[in-house]
Amino acid sequence: MYQILVADAISEEGLYPLLNDTNAEIIQKKTDDPEVDLSTIKALLVRSATKVTDELMAEMPNLKIIARAGVGVDNIDVPAATKRGIIVINAPDGNTISTAEHTFAMMASLMRNIPQAHSSVKNLEWKRNQYVGTELFGKNLGIVGMGRIGSEIAKRAKVFGMSVLVFDPFLTKERAAKLGVESTTLDEILQRSDIITVHTPLTPETKGIINEEALKKTKKGVRLLNCARGGIIDEQDLAKYVANGHVGGVALDVFETEPPGEHPLLKYDNVIVTPHLGASTKEAQLNVATQVAQEVRTYFEGNPVSNSINLPAISKDIYEKIQPFYQISKQIGNILTQCVKEGVHELSITYSGSVTELETAYLTKAMLSGFFKGRIDVNVNEVNALLTAKERGITVGEKISTEAFGYDNCISVTAKGEENAFTVRGTFIDHYGPRIVYLNGFNIDFLPEGNLLYIQHMDRPGVIGHVGQVLGDHHINIATMQVGRKQAGGEAIMVLAFDKPLSENELSLLNNLDEIVSINPIIL
Numbered sequence: 001m002y003q004i005l006v007a008d009a010i011s012e013e014g015l016y017p018l019l020n021d022t023n024a025e026i027i028q029k030k031t032d033d034p035e036v037d038l039s040t041i042k043a044l045l046v047r048s049a050t051k052v053t054d055e056l057m058a059e060m061p062n063l064k065i066i067a068r069a070g071v072g073v074d075n076i077d078v079p080a081a082t083k084r085g086i087i088v089i090n091a092p093d094g095n096t097i098s099t100a101e102h103t104f105a106m107m108a109s110l111m112r113n114i115p116q117a118h119s120s121v122k123n124l125e126w127k128r129n130q131y132v133g134t135e136l137f138g139k140n141l142g143i144v145g146m147g148r149i150g151s152e153i154a155k156r157a158k159v160f161g162m163s164v165l166v167f168d169p170f171l172t173k174e175r176a177a178k179l180g181v182e183s184t185t186l187d188e189i190l191q192r193s194d195i196i197t198v199h200t201p202l203t204p205e206t207k208g209i210i211n212e213e214a215l216k217k218t219k220k221g222v223r224l225l226n227c228a229r230g231g232i233i234d235e236q237d238l239a240k241y242v243a244n245g246h247v248g249g250v251a252l253d254v255f256e257t258e259p260p261g262e263h264p265l266l267k268y269d270n271v272i273v274t275p276h277l278g279a280s281t282k283e284a285q286l287n288v289a290t291q292v293a294q295e296v297r298t299y300f301e302g303n304p305v306s307n308s309i310n311l312p313a314i315s316k317d318i319y320e321k322i323q324p325f326y327q328i329s330k331q332i333g334n335i336l337t338q339c340v341k342e343g344v345h346e347l348s349i350t351y352s353g354s355v356t357e358l359e360t361a362y363l364t365k366a367m368l369s370g371f372f373k374g375r376i377d378v379n380v381n382e383v384n385a386l387l388t389a390k391e392r393g394i395t396v397g398e399k400i401s402t403e404a405f406g407y408d409n410c411i412s413v414t415a416k417g418e419e420n421a422f423t424v425r426g427t428f429i430d431h432y433g434p435r436i437v438y439l440n441g442f443n444i445d446f447l448p449e450g451n452l453l454y455i456q457h458m459d460r461p462g463v464i465g466h467v468g469q470v471l472g473d474h475h476i477n478i479a480t481m482q483v484g485r486k487q488a489g490g491e492a493i494m495v496l497a498f499d500k501p502l503s504e505n506e507l508s509l510l511n512n513l514d515e516i517v518s519i520n521p522i523i524l
């Protein structure tokens with residue numbers, strides 16, 4: 001059973017995939033509601049209202065996934081979530097059309113003074129001369145940020161007979177040509193546009209991208225729209241340019257602080273506003289809620305999510321192919337962490353055979369999650385594995401090799417410390433399962449599972465008997481036993497599996513046997 005906290009107003013109908021899941025319990029409350037036990041919540045669903053801060057995440061130690069029913073994730077501390085190993089997903093295209101239509105409606109309203117005229121008629125006035133508008137036809141529309149929403153606006157603007165200038169550093173010439181828009185610089189847009197609309201995410205780079213310096217370059221009478229995020233157009237600078245009459249009109253759906261309260265821009269008649277309604281249509285809300293609810297369910301069913309902000313996307317097909325190697329990679333990492341007795345500064349992974357055809361980067365992260373398991377407080381998974389290694393000064397290297405040691409596939413990991421290096425090799429055999437086939441210089445073959453004991457000893461007659469005697473005296477059943485050696489009479493190893501872990505006393509009795517060099521329990 002997993003608990004999901006739905007902290008913002010999310011379409012109930014869209015939550016159907018979760019409401020329909022007998023393993024899910026949905027709690028619809030604010031994060032600061034005293035009735036909510038944050039510590040047991042595994043999934044958090046939000047829109048833009050809830051601020052998902054590092055402090056909030058600290059109160060949610062079991063949180064695995066944050067789902068944003070919408071596009072912008074600027075209300076979520078994504079780096080902090082990543083550090084904590086929490087997946088962040090969004091619904092990138094569910095509200096595109098709604099937001100594009102809202103922006104267009106705002107643009108038409110602004111040009112034809114519709115909100116002002118509407119209020120005037122409602123106040124029993126009839127001022128036809130006061131509300132003479134301007135056509136969209138033939139005007140230059142500048143779009144900053146030509147992603148999903150920007151592109152939909154461009155299509156609509158062209159139908160209205162507008163010329164579209166766009167600025168987006170990631171827009172290719174081919175795509176601009178296909179959309180029939182002129183791709184240009186921000187400066188050109190500022191200088192040539194009659195109307196400018198912004199559709200970028202709010203990032204350190206886009207914050208204030210339209211500020212006083214930019215406004216200075218615009219045409220007198222320019223109209224500006226922000227239906228993306230408050231702050232992309234600097235509100236204080238904009239207020240100055242509305243006050244001095246340079247800017248002819250403004251349409252805002254979003255504000256730096258929401259609600260904006262007593263905002264300097266609100267007093268101007270040529271500034272029209274809506275309360276962050278871009279995505280507020282029945283269709284968009286149903287789309288985004290269904291998308292994230294389905295993704296959360298998929299995640300808890302153990303399948304890959306498609307719209308993660310902090311995890312590379314992987315298809316279900318590839319995910320299924322990778323699963324067996326995922327497990328063995330994790331086990332190799334975990335064996336290493338339990339066997340290496342000094343600080344590790346380098347982990348090098350070599351993939352060979354059929355596994356090289358898969359997403360090995362994903363497996364490297366799985367190996368790291370196994371390596372850090374039990375070593376540090378943070379839950380390390382594919383989201384934060386590389387970051388955790390980097391923070392701890394561990395270099396991670398990945399290689400592809402043609403040497404698979406006679407196996408169909410082989411994953412070999414070497415952990416290097418100041419003094420020693422320790423190598424573990426594993427393979428996955430169809431219809432047989434995962435096997436560890438090499439341990440610190442010795443060929444061996446054991447199942448990486450359960451309570452294991454790795455013993456280094458001298459290859460002498462009777463050693464296996466002596467070990468068996470100690471265990472038998474303590475009524476300990478040996479489930480499986482594998483041995484490996486390099487040469488007769490030299491160093492050798494054995495790996496035993498038990499139904500339960502051995503006690504300190506039993507381990508110490510084994511360690512005191514003459515032929516034993518070292519013993520090392522491994523719990524997987």
Ligand SMILES: NC(=O)c1ccc[n+]([C@@H]2O[C@H](COP(=O)([O-])OP(=O)(O)OC[C@H]3O[C@@H](n4cnc5c(N)ncnc54)[C@H](O)[C@@H]3O)[C@@H](O)[C@H]2O)c1
Pocket residue numbers: 071072073092095096099144145146147148149150167168169170171199200201202205206227228229253254276277278279280
């Ligand atoms: N008002 C609303 O209710 C509402 C609804 C949906 C989305 N939004 C906002 O709109 C934004 C855009 O949504 P989208 O779905 O089109 O996202 P998107 O990712 O498809 O498009 C964003 C575009 O901005 C471009 N970009 C990034 N940095 C830039 C820069 N410095 N200069 C110019 N372009 C830059 C990117 O290359 C990308 O093409 C979202 O981030 C969200 O904040 C608001």
Ligand SMILES: O=C(O)[C@H](O)COP(=O)(O)O
Pocket residue numbers: 047048049069070071072073095228276278279280
């Ligand atoms: O980024 C978004 O998707 C929009 O700003 C919508 O935000 P909302 O879900 O709070 O309406």
